[in-house]
Amino acid sequence: MARRAGSADLPLHGGRVPPWLGQRMARLGAVVAEAIILEYGRAEFLRRLAHPFWFQCFGAVMGMDWHSSGITTSVLGALKRGLAPRAGELGLHVCGGRGRHSRRTPDELAAVGERTGLDGAALARASRLVAKVDGAAVQDGFDLYLHGFVVADDGLWVVVQQGMDGDAGLARRYHWLGEGLASFVEAPHAAIDGRSRGTIVNLTDRRAMAARRAQIDLLAATGPDGIVRELAARDGRPRPPPAAPTLPHLVLPARHDARPEDVMLRRLHGALAAAAEQGPRDFAELLLVPGVGPRTVLALAQVAELVHGAPCRFADPARFSLAHGGKDRHPYPVPTLVLDRTIAVMKAAVDRARLGQDERLQAIRRLDRQARALERTATGPTLAEFVAGERAGSAGLGGRSVFGWERPPVSRPAAPAPSAGTPSPCPDSPAPHRSRPPPGCRRAPGG
Structure with missing residues (x-):
């Protein structure tokens, strides 16, 4: 049965995704989608898209602003571009989009029906009904401007x-999930993301059945003029208080910076420990792409969590932005070299799995398991220390944002030669100006 899964506040952000990031988002989004489909099936991937917390983390790991409303547009756009060439093979079609693209959704669904044998007219009707319910039956002060339909x-x-x-x-x-949908007008949502902001009209609530029937009866008995008279008669009467929310709320702040309260550090430390120790030693199949080292394995650990993690793991989208940074330079510029290596490793794993050779895909699953096991005992840097290290080495990792390429830090006198026992830089440590490896490249005590 379709269900409402939660809610969130998303600050509005303007602007566009730069082409250099949009192209990478399309490739990463497609390969993550294919990995989930290979491991768990298409239905599970659709369930993930209907999960508001997972959806936000998905966008954050792609390099988008971790807290922004722009994740919705960019993730749907990336999936539409990335999955289109494989639509016939994967059996998955992304329609609609923002603005004028949303209005083309019925036509796109009709075309999908012609290619696949599905009832395109029924899909188009579902699309229109969904838009009408959220635009009219739920009157919460938010005007629809984006509509994405994945079938x-x-x-x-x-x-x-x-x-x-x-x-x-x-x-x-x-979020709507068509699986098990019994009614478009009674509790149809998989989720509605947004903070409660006072009394709203929600005629899709099960408790509003009497109100829906009363509207039909009143219209049939009195016509539009009678409804106007009834409203006038009720004017000034006290209204019942809104029911208290019973679902979890993902509240994302307007500020850009990620703070310690936004990140579950023990989970970050687990991923860091798995990347520093278990990655190079136990996951040789992941390291065949030139330049891949613990920094890339850290990003892969968070991508692996997207593929294999349980719903409870996605309450802190800011943590997933630590995989590949953010286009607005928060928490740090996008390390394009790391992002490219992540995509390459995932693509190689998925390509081989399609041929029946799934050892690399299984290695990614083991990486996720190892990170979760290590988070119980691993320690590591504070969030501020981790972010500072990433910013310091950003230029060496191809750091880029909407403001341009990152420049190397100003040259300083050479540091003294390390003494015996000082750890050497990680394989994909970005620049020689650091006398110590980036955070996470050492064994965590107890890890």
Whole structure:
């Protein structure tokens, strides 16, 4: 049965995704989607898209602003571009988008129906109904401007759409899951993302059944003029207080910087420990791409968590931004070399798995398990220390943001030669100006 899964506040951000990041997002999004499909099936990937916490983490690991409403547009756009060449093979089709693209959704669904044998007219009707419910039956002050419809060849579908409240500077994301959907007008949402901001009209709530029936009866008995008279008669009467929310809320702040309260550090430390020790030793199959070392394995550990993690693991999207940074330079510029290596390793693993050779894909699964096991005991840098280390080495890792390429730090006098026992830099440590490896490249006590 379709369910409402949670809610979140997303600050509105303008601007566009730069082409250098958009192309990488499309490649990473497609390969993560394919890995999930290979491991768990198409239905599970659609369920992930219907999970608001996972969806936000998905965008954060791609290099988008971890807290922004722009994740919705960019993730759907990346999937549409990345999956289109493989749509026939994967049996997955992404339709719609933002603005004028959203209005083309029914036509795109009709075309999908012609290619696959699905009932395109029924899919188009579902698309229109979903938009009407969130735009009219749920009146919460957010005007819809984005509508994405993802459908599989077996008819399963998910809708992600978003509305904005320009005056408040907020966005609200709505998730629908077609699996088991019994009604478009009674509790149909998989999730509605947005903080409670007072009394709203939600005629899709199960408790509103009497109100829906009363509207039909009133319209049939009195016509539009009678409804106007009834509203006038009720004017000034006290309204019942809104029901207390019973679902978890993902509240994302307007500030750009990621702070310690935004990140579950023990999980970050587990990934760091797995990357520093278990990666180079136990995951040789992951390291065949030139230049891959613990820094890339750290990013792979967080991508692996996206593929294999349980829903409870996605409560802190800021942590996933620590894999590949953010285009706005928060928490640090996107390390394009690391992002490219992550994509290359994942693509090689998925390509071999399609041929029946899944040892690399299984290595990524083991990396996720190892990180989770180590987080119980591993220690490591504070968030500020980790971010400072990434910023210091950003130029050597191809650091880039909407502000341009990162420049190397100003040259300083050479540091004294390390004494015996001083750890050497990690394989993909970015620059020789550091006399110590980046955070996480040493064994964590107890790890």
